[in-house]
Amino acid sequence: MFSWAERSQEVFPPELPSKPPAGFFGFVWHYARPFRRMIALTALTAALVGIVEVWLFSFIGDLVDWLAAADRETFMETHWPELAGMGFVILVVYPAVMLLSEVMSNQGLLGNFAMRTRWQAHRYLLRQSVGFFQNDFAGRVATKMMQTSLGVRDSVLKTCEILLYVGIYFISAVVLFAMSDWRLALPLVAWLAGYVAILYFLVPRMAQLAADQAEARSMVTGRVVDSYTNIQTVKMFAHAEQEDTYAREGMETFLGTVYRSMRLATVLLFLMTMLNAGLFFAVGGLAIWLWQGGIVTLGAVAFTTGLVLRIHGMAHWILWEVSGLFENIGVVQDGIGTIARDREVVDRPGAAPLVVTEGRVAFRDIRFNYGKARGESDRVIEHLNLEVRPGEKIGIVGRSGAGKSTLVSLLLRFYDLEAGRIEIDGQDIAGVTQESLRGAIGMVTQDTSLLHRSVAENIRYGRRDATMAEIVAAAKRAEAHDFILELEDMNGRRGYDAHVGERGVKLSGGQRQRIAIARVLLKDAPILVLDEATSALDSEVEAAIQQNLYRLMEGKTVIAIAHRLSTIAAMDRLIVMDGGRIVEEGGHEDLIARDGLYADLWSRQSGGFLLGEAAE
CATH class of the missing domain: 1.20.1560.10 (ABC transporter type 1, transmembrane domain)
Structure with missing residues (x-):
């Protein structure tokens, strides 16, 4: 029962x-x-x-x-039924x-x-x-x-x-x-x-x-x-x-x-x-x-x-x-x-999975301002056009607030555009399923967030069907294997079984970053986005990981955001943003020779940070 x-x-x-x-x-x-x-x-x-x-x-x-x-004497006899x-x-x-x-x-x-x-x-x-x-x-x-x-x-x-x-x-x-x-x-x-x-x-x-x-x-x-x-x-x-x-x-x-x-x-x-x-x-x-x-x-x-x-x-x-x-x-x-609140970002009726054949990314006259009513001169993104060729590796630079991270959020469709369209291999990302879109993009951010689960589960988040051997291999490529083996949580779980705490608070910034990189290495998506991916690492570890990141970039379309310009100077093309628009683009040497915003940022850089107007 x-x-x-x-x-x-x-x-x-x-x-x-x-x-x-x-x-x-x-x-x-x-x-x-x-x-x-x-x-x-x-x-x-x-x-x-x-x-x-x-x-x-x-x-x-x-x-x-x-x-x-x-x-x-007669009560029971009379009333027994x-x-x-x-x-x-x-x-x-x-x-x-x-x-x-x-x-x-x-x-x-x-x-x-x-x-x-x-x-x-x-x-x-x-x-x-x-x-x-x-x-x-x-x-x-x-x-x-x-x-x-x-x-x-x-x-x-x-x-x-x-x-x-x-x-x-x-x-x-x-x-x-x-x-x-x-x-x-x-x-x-x-x-x-x-x-x-x-x-x-x-x-x-x-x-x-x-x-x-x-x-x-x-x-x-x-x-x-x-x-x-x-x-x-x-x-x-x-x-x-x-x-x-x-x-x-x-x-x-x-x-x-x-x-x-x-x-x-x-x-x-x-x-x-x-x-x-x-x-x-x-x-x-x-x-x-x-x-x-x-x-x-x-x-x-x-x-x-x-x-x-x-x-x-x-x-x-x-x-x-x-x-x-x-x-x-x-x-x-x-x-x-x-x-009972409407979702702001939903799949369209009949949305099909994204099919990535080449990895071409195109931003076509996009406009976005987080739903705020502002003039055209002060929008976060305004009339931006950008095409990234298949397998091309571009770096995006600019002062704080220029719209770099917003551009990446729009590519991942965390928000819907107010105007324009973003295409991957000719497919409007607003017309494909969100799961397939984000499944085709690997991303490492500056503010790395880990789940309060084991190290292995956090790395396996990149690909749910990954074997333990593949997880360890990804950790080694991210220079994370050695410190993972030394981890132990309050319940006595060790190594890859150790839990990392809420948002990964039990790990240092560099350790969290390396686990996040291992997760993306395991995902092996055709489009790679790096938003200050190595900013929390010391120079020695960064140099070791950069080699693995370069190998990961092979055959992929890469969009990298960095304040530390030296980390992206060798990219195929650099995009300089200011006020939600693209103001310069080209190779490192060409941009230096133009003596524009990029050259100013490069000259003012000290210790990996942008000074100048951003500091003000």
């Missing part, structure tokens, strides 16, 4: 998820739809449990009447229905529903554009994804439980009260009206408070994770107290939402206590009065007062369930703004 419920739904479907609707009900149904049959069965069993429980109270009333009127039937219900039917309800809820829904929602939301978010993640805290996005998945699940389950279990329970109670005497049902109906009024006027406020809390909680998590992720910078500048203040400001905001929520909870609890006390007093007094008049039996008094006590206890549970429901609604509404 456990296995049947746990396997009733595919938790990790292989199909890529679509964008969820931005409306609350559409968003919830988007993730709940695969579980609709299990949800219906769970709701049905919850309703059956409610009916059985109310019926048990009614039977107790009948039992009191039988005992009051029966002869002790009813007692046997009730025994069967108590010992067999009720436990079986409860077991089925719990199995479908706990095994079928609680784990699977939330996990599938996380899986789908994570896969959708993971394919958002680079700009999406640059504009938000990674920790905040992750928190919203985790919170929202639980909120969706609990919103659905609590709704079914409250509407069916509680609805059936109260309807059954009203009917049974009225069967004893219609006047006994009046206090319960009045109580129900007051209960609904309290929920209607006060509980929805908790939804807004819950949304505020969810936002504040995500913000606190984002701030704390931001400090932890950049712990080296925090230590370097001795700003622990500043980070304390930064975190405290967020926590104080969060605490303020908690205070407001708890104030409302206290008011709700007090009102419910008064309402429940009124119900018990009214039903108890009315039942005794009716009994004195001979209108109801002693069993009816016992049944109604007992059920009222049960309702008294349930009322607080229902209150918190309803409050929890509205809190989850607030959490989901808060998460919708992050999860």
